Amino acid sequence: MDFGLSQDQQMLRDAVARCLADTCPLDHVRECAELDNPYSDKVLGAVQDLGIPGMLVPEEHGGLGMTLLDAAIVAEQLAYVIAPVPFLASHVLAPIALSEAGSEEQKAQWLPKIANGEARIAVAISETVEARDGAGVSFTGGKLSGTALFCLDFEGADAYIVADVSGRLHLVTADALKLETIRLTTIDRTRSVGELRFEQTEAEPLVDDNGATTARLRDAGRVILAADSLGAGQAMIEKAVDYSGQREQFGRLIGSFQAVKHMCAEMAARHEPCRSLVWYAAHAFDSIPEDASIFACHAKSHTGEVHRFVARTSTEVHGGMGFTDLMGLHYWFKRIGFDRQALGGPETVRAEVAVLQGWIKAP
Template identity: 80%
Template sequence: MDFGLSQEQQMLRDAVARCLADTCPLEHVRECSERDNPVSDKVLDALQGLGIPGMMIPEEHGGLGMTLLDAALVAEQLAYAVAPVSFLASHVLAPLALSEAGSEDQKVRWLPKIASGEAHISVAISETVEARDGAGVTCRGGKLDGTALFALDFAGADAFLVADTTGRLHLVPANASGLEKIPLMTIDRTRSVGELRFAQVTAEPLADDSGFTAGRLRDAGRILLAADSLGAGQAMIEKAVDYSGQREQFGRLIGSFQAVKHMCAEMAAHHEPCRSLIWYAAYAYEAMPEDVSLAACQAKSHTGDVHRFVARTSTEVHGGMGFTDLVGLHYWFKRIGFDRQVLGGPELVRAEAAVLQGWIKAA
């Protein structure tokens, strides 16, 4: 039995990698990260040419009807290039929510536009994981009040998909009366994140009112963040190995020193098993939905810790150069830090996994 990628998946991964190599050099990432809106139209247009915005949208609505494993492969390559583009919310979570729980009118109205790149939807579901003081959105009489933090793919959104305190999802137009949109500065300047404040904002609920779809989005988001961390970690390992083969100290390449060899080998040994963990979780999303929540928790928590170690160790291999903007390691370092915390840090997610397995009771 073959547990590897299909030929089509390998072609998808390679096509995205080539596209980003041509359109997203590190200098372009630097330029974008210094702007108020870091999203690169050039890179987005190139990805549009590959059909990436429509990859999770059913074919009957103008998309490609692909799987979450396909999306995980794309996320990995985007992180490898630290591409400053919208993806997780606008091209994965929002299409999944509309496809699984949207009304027919909502599907017809939004999915073809997302697939063609005409529209994108930001997603704010962080409060379904853990709400900070003063955060949380309530719905009464079809109107939303409260605050939603960490809306993903925030910049330029045409609408927002927001979870209320019961887990129900609501669509809110970006120009809705009573909605205040505040850009947030995070450690990762390659992605756009914002805060939403609602004051009697009219909202359009999705058909599912049980909170089930919000849970599905949470699982998908955790898997994709783990895949993103995988791509960033791969880049940091490769950069450490390349640098150790060029930098000389005491008349020798530092890569010839046993300590440096061990550091690089240990990074690779911890990193590589994460790949199968993420692939399994992504495959389970469609094929084994009863297993996906636990698999998503395991993938998110484990890769979060592993790639924090990889980020730190890669920087140590570079010595003082690792802290400079010239090398640019900090872009991957900060991306890994963002991936680790969004939708639950390792400790919180492991606690969820323990509850799912019956080891502890839910708080």
């Protein structure tokens, strides 16, 4: 049995990697990070040329009908170069939500536009994982009220998919009356996150399935965040190894010191098993739905811990240079930090999977 990527998936990985290597150098990321809108039109155009916006859109609506494992492969490559483009919400979560819970009219209106890059939909489901004081959205009489924090792929969105306190999803257009949008600043300047405030705002409910689709979105989001962390961690390990082969101390390359060798080896030893865990979690999402939530939680929590170690250790290998903007390590460091906490930190996610596996009772 073949447990690796298929030939088509390898070709997809290589095509995305080549495209991003040409269009997304670190200097360009720096330029975008200084702007209010971090997204790069150049990189976004290249990504659209590859058909990535339509990856998870069904073929009958103009998309490619691919799997979450395909999306995870792309996420890893985007994180490897810390590409400042929307992906998680607009190209993964929104197509899944509309495909699985949208009405025929909603699918016909939005999915073809997502597939050809004409529309982007942001997603706000963070309150279904952990709700802060004052946050949460209620739905009464066809209207939303409340606050949704950490709306993903916020900048330039044409609409928002929002989960209410019961877990039901709603579609709100960006020009809806009595909707206030606020840009939030996070540690990761390559992503756009926002806050949505509703005051009796008109919304279109998606199919009421008792929160099943929202749970699917959490699973998919956690897998993609784990894959993103995987790509960022790979980049940080490679940079540490390259630097240790160039930097001299006491007349020797620092890579010749046993302590530095051990640091690099331990990063690689912890990182590499994460790849199969993430791939299996992505595979389970489409092929083993009864296990999808468990493996999504395992992948998210484990990669979050492993790559926090990788980020810290890679920076230590670089010494004082690791903290400077010249090396640019902080972009990957902060991206890993965002991946670790978004849609639930390791402690939260492990508690959730313990309930799913019957080890503890739900609070």
